[in-house]
Amino acid sequence: MTYCNNALRVTRWILFLEVSAAIILAASHMIPTEKSELDGWYSEHVKSFNKRDKMKLDSELVAAEENATVIKVRGDGSGDFKTITEAIESVPACNTKRVVIWIGGGVYKEKLKIDRNKPFVTLYGSPNNMPNLTFDGDASKYGTVYSATLTVEADYFTAANLIIENSSPRPDGKRKGEQALAARIWGNKVAIYNCKFIGFQDTLCDDRGLHLYKDCFIQGTVDFIFGGGTSLYLNTQLDVVVDGGLGVIAAHSREQESECSGFSFVHCSITGTGGRNTYLGRAWRPRSRVVFAYTTMADIIHPKGWNDMDNFGYDKTVSFGEYKCSGLGSNFSKRVQYGKQLSDEKVQQFVSLEYLKSDTWLLPPPNHEDLEN
Numbered sequence: 603m604t605y606c607n608n609a610l611r612v613t614r615w616i617l618f619l620e621v622s623a624a625i626i627l628a629a630s631h632m633i634p635t636e637k638s639e640l641d642g643w644y645s646e647h648v649k650s651f652n653k654r655d656k657m658k659l660d661s662e663l664v665a666a667e668e669n670a671t672v673i674k675v676r677g678d679g680s681g682d683f684k685t686i687t688e689a690i691e692s693v694p695a696c697n698t699k700r701v702v703i704w705i706g707g708g709v710y711k712e713k714l715k716i717d718r719n720k721p722f723v724t725l726y727g728s729p730n731n732m733p734n735l736t737f738d739g740d741a742s743k744y745g746t747v748y749s750a751t752l753t754v755e756a757d758y759f760t761a762a763n764l765i766i767e768n769s770s771p772r773p774d775g776k777r778k779g780e781q782a783l784a785a786r787i788w789g790n791k792v793a794i795y796n797c798k799f800i801g802f803q804d805t806l807c808d809d810r811g812l813h814l815y816k817d818c819f820i821q822g823t824v825d826f827i828f829g830g831g832t833s834l835y836l837n838t839q840l841d842v843v844v845d846g847g848l849g850v851i852a853a854h855s856r857e858q859e860s861e862c863s864g865f866s867f868v869h870c871s872i873t874g875t876g877g878r879n880t881y882l883g884r885a886w887r888p889r890s891r892v893v894f895a896y897t898t899m900a901d902i903i904h905p906k907g908w909n910d911m912d913n914f915g916y917d918k919t920v921s922f923g924e925y926k927c928s929g930l931g932s933n934f935s936k937r938v939q940y941g942k943q944l945s946d947e948k949v950q951q952f953v954s955l956e957y958l959k960s961d962t963w964l965l966p967p968p969n970h971e972d973l974e975n
Contacts, residue, residue, distance in 0.1 A: 670700035707731030742779025750783035762967035844876030864891030899931030
């Protein structure tokens with residue numbers, strides 16, 4: 603009996619230590635409340651590969667980063683490749699090392715895809731001369747999710763300093779298949795830095811997996827961020843370009859309560875046009891989950907804030923939340939009942955790097971000077 607009691611005490615002590623460690627880790631990863639502190643905090647918590655504890659990173663990621671290579675794309679033919687497509691094709695199937703594809707300035711009209719068997723690819727443009735990746739595919743020709751200028755199905759993908767555009771014309775409500783994606787991000791453990799996504803309806807298909815978007819710009823009209831990703835948007839501008847009609851920023855596709863997915867917008871800004879007729883999000887699926895925290899909202903947000911699309915019962919199951927937002931569009935007095943002002947406790951999971959399990963995979967973008975030399 604004494605042995606059993608001692609064993610029980612040890613088990614309880616181990617559980618206590620594990621829970622305490624988890625609480626401490628989550629607290630250390632909490633995003634600061636002041637936007638001015640964001641970059642310093644991020645640099646402290648997301649260190650470069652050479653400064654990381656390799657034992658905490660995914661083993662396959664460690665092997666890939668230790669054997670990284672750089673290839674260059676220049677439209678004038680002076681690089682290793684003239685097109686981005688050729689550079690991606692040069693990455694071997696079942697790739698096991700980081701391949702940084704440096705892209706020179708200019709316009710690249712290409713429909714790009716990084717297949718599932720090509721993980722560890724980075725597309726990198728100069729922050730001072732961002733390349734423009736553009737194509738005009740739309741749903742009428744390719745189907746909605748296959749219309750993207752850039753499709754990423756591979757894991758451990760990184761992008762930095764790119765303009766990713768779908769140049770299809772603005773939908774007029776008359777043509778069938780007007781949806782046109784700039785990008786579809788389907789791979790897991792993906793980081794996007796300082797990129798611009800340009801489109802109208804369905805600009806960014808944030809499809810599935812753990813995704814970070816930091817310092818980005820996303821433009822669109824209806825559902826211009828949609829999908830089932832578990833995604834954290836930091837310091838990202840959401841630019842609504844509605845011209846007299848309905849606008850919707852986010853349409854999340856969470857189906858089951860057990861799913862951990864959701865869109866979390868933290869220290870973002872909502873800008874644009876169209877009067878007060880843009881919804882923060884709509885109930886695309888029964889358990890859609892979208893949170894806005896510390897976000898500045900222009901006076902273009904519909905007073906109700908959120909839309910259940912008259913789907914029966916969805917108002918009881920969706921998770922739509924706001925936390926300490928500001929600006930004229932953040933007025934909560936006329937919000938729908940299923941749009942919640944989150945408590946300090948409820949918001950914690952959405953304003954932490956733990957939301958992305960970042961310690962195992964998240965790295966900053968490559969150093970610009972290292973690539974330019």
